[in-house]
Amino acid sequence: xxxxxxxxxxxxxxxxxxxxxxxxxxxxxxxxxxxxxxxxxxxxxxxxxxxxxxxxxxxxxxxxxxxxxxxxxxxxxxxxxxxxxxxxxxxxxxxxxxxxxxxxxxxxxxxxxxxxxxxxxxxxxxxxxxxxxxxxxxxxxxxxxxxxxxxxxxxxxxxxxxxxxxxxxxxxxxxxxxxxxxxxxxxxxxxxxxxxxxxxxxxxxxxxxxxxxxxx
Amino acid sequence: xxxxxxxxxxxxxxxxxxxxxxxxxxxxxxxxxxxxxxxxxxxxxxxxxxxxxxxxxxxxxxxxxxxxxxxxxxxxxxxxxxxxxxxxxxxxxxxxxxxxxxxxxxxxxxxxxxxxxxxxxxxxxxxxxxxxxxxxxxxxxxxxxxxxxxxxxxxxxxxxxxxxxxxxxxxxxxxxxxxxxxxxxxxxxxxxxxxxxxxxxxxxxxxxxxxxxxxx
Numbered sequence: 001x002x003x004x005x006x007x008x009x010x011x012x013x014x015x016x017x018x019x020x021x022x023x024x025x026x027x028x029x030x031x032x033x034x035x036x037x038x039x040x041x042x043x044x045x046x047x048x049x050x051x052x053x054x055x056x057x058x059x060x061x062x063x064x065x066x067x068x069x070x071x072x073x074x075x076x077x078x079x080x081x082x083x084x085x086x087x088x089x090x091x092x093x094x095x096x097x098x099x100x101x102x103x104x105x106x107x108x109x110x111x112x113x114x115x116x117x118x119x120x121x122x123x124x125x126x127x128x129x130x131x132x133x134x135x136x137x138x139x140x141x142x143x144x145x146x147x148x149x150x151x152x153x154x155x156x157x158x159x160x161x162x163x164x165x166x167x168x169x170x171x172x173x174x175x176x177x178x179x180x181x182x183x184x185x186x187x188x189x190x191x192x193x194x195x196x197x198x199x200x201x202x203x204x205x206x207x208x209x210x211x212x213x214x215x216x
Numbered sequence: 217x218x219x220x221x222x223x224x225x226x227x228x229x230x231x232x233x234x235x236x237x238x239x240x241x242x243x244x245x246x247x248x249x250x251x252x253x254x255x256x257x258x259x260x261x262x263x264x265x266x267x268x269x270x271x272x273x274x275x276x277x278x279x280x281x282x283x284x285x286x287x288x289x290x291x292x293x294x295x296x297x298x299x300x301x302x303x304x305x306x307x308x309x310x311x312x313x314x315x316x317x318x319x320x321x322x323x324x325x326x327x328x329x330x331x332x333x334x335x336x337x338x339x340x341x342x343x344x345x346x347x348x349x350x351x352x353x354x355x356x357x358x359x360x361x362x363x364x365x366x367x368x369x370x371x372x373x374x375x376x377x378x379x380x381x382x383x384x385x386x387x388x389x390x391x392x393x394x395x396x397x398x399x400x401x402x403x404x405x406x407x408x409x410x411x412x413x414x415x416x417x418x419x420x421x422x423x424x425x426x427x428x429x430x431x432x
Binding site for chain 2: 012013015016017019020043078079080081083085093094095097098099101102103104105107108109110148149172173174175179181183184188189190191192194195196197198199200201202203204205206207208209210211213
């Protein structure tokens with residue numbers, strides 16, 4: 001099993017990508033793959049792959065390659081996917097609803113157990129088989145079902161207070177779609193900020209830069 | 217102005233965050249800020265901020281700090297936001313629709329000029345003031361309005377062919393929400409992959425890791 005804290009976040013961040021590629025291979029019936037072939041498909045070097053996987057104790061046999069199914073399952077285990085941690089969605093507007101409907105939570109390590117919103121127009125509606133509840137019911141659900149993660153699709157201004165509340169109720173991680181940088185100021189809380197605007201602006205720079213190129 | 221190619225992608229990727237914080241300061245009436253104060257708010261070091269902004273020629277005055285509005289506008293210009301490049305959305309399912317409705321394209325450098333889908337159930341519907349068109353009309357719109365960016369919210373399997381088609385029609389950048397890694401195999405095309413599943417799995421690892429900690 002993974003040893004706590006010895007693995008750098010950059011290695012961790014590459015694991016889902018291995019998981020994705022290995023999942024595709026499994027589906028297409030590939031049973032065994034060399035680090036060289038895997039490297040080629042993933043645009044990495046074979047030595048990077050060996051290094052990454054060695055962080056978790058290897059899994060390959062010299063000259064024989066990786067067993068795709070075994071490696072896929074091991075990476076699932078390292079990521080903690082089989083634990084299917086309970087998660088709640090807070091904010092069921094356009095983006096929240098789309099996230100709830102689009103994501104395959106089971107295959108990414110979670111089980112969506114509650115959806116909350118403060119708008120009377122949204123409360124009571126159904127999203128992904130769950131009835132949207134009022135924010136005031138968050139306490140009760142957290143006590144009963146102990147969700148570990150909150151998916152935040154709420155306005156920026158509301159974020160710090162909602163995050164504080166969640167932490168008080170035992171939430172240990174945020175999948176944060178708000179424009180607020182949640183990582184700041186919290187210890188021992190995991191945060192994945194998905195700043196869509198930042199990503200789009202980065203693309204804006206890059207495309208404008210390519211266009212300048214064309215003009216030269 | 218930005219000098220082509222001399223600026224590292226890691227600096228570029230930080231610019232939207234500066235833009236976001238400076239935008240908030242502008243709104244709240246802050247007119248001037250020292251690199252030390254800005255560093256504190258953004259959880260960076262003052263020297264990192266000076267280094268980043270020096271890539272573009274400075275903007276600050278020793279002992280006087282930055283003019284917030286000037287810096288905000290300069291960063292907007294560097295990112296190319298005022299150019300409002302025309303963009304199309306391909307795939308108007310749950311996520312595509314939510315992205316179209318949620319994003320403030322004008323303030324992130326784009327203008328959404330067309331929405332396309334191949335499903336008869338979706339074609340003809342309205343999304344963000346635009347009527348969803350059939351994929352077969354993409355050619356015509358690209359010739360007429362020359363969009364530079366395509367936002368892809370389509371199934372993984374469809375992605376390579378759609379991307380090839382877009383490039384043929386003059387698209388220079390992709391905001392890619394599919395599970396396909398678009399960056400591979402294209403030269404002189406800008407790509408921002410938003411792999412939501414990868415992000416969620418990274419969070420899964422981190423939360424499970426924190427929980428192990430609690431058990432020790």
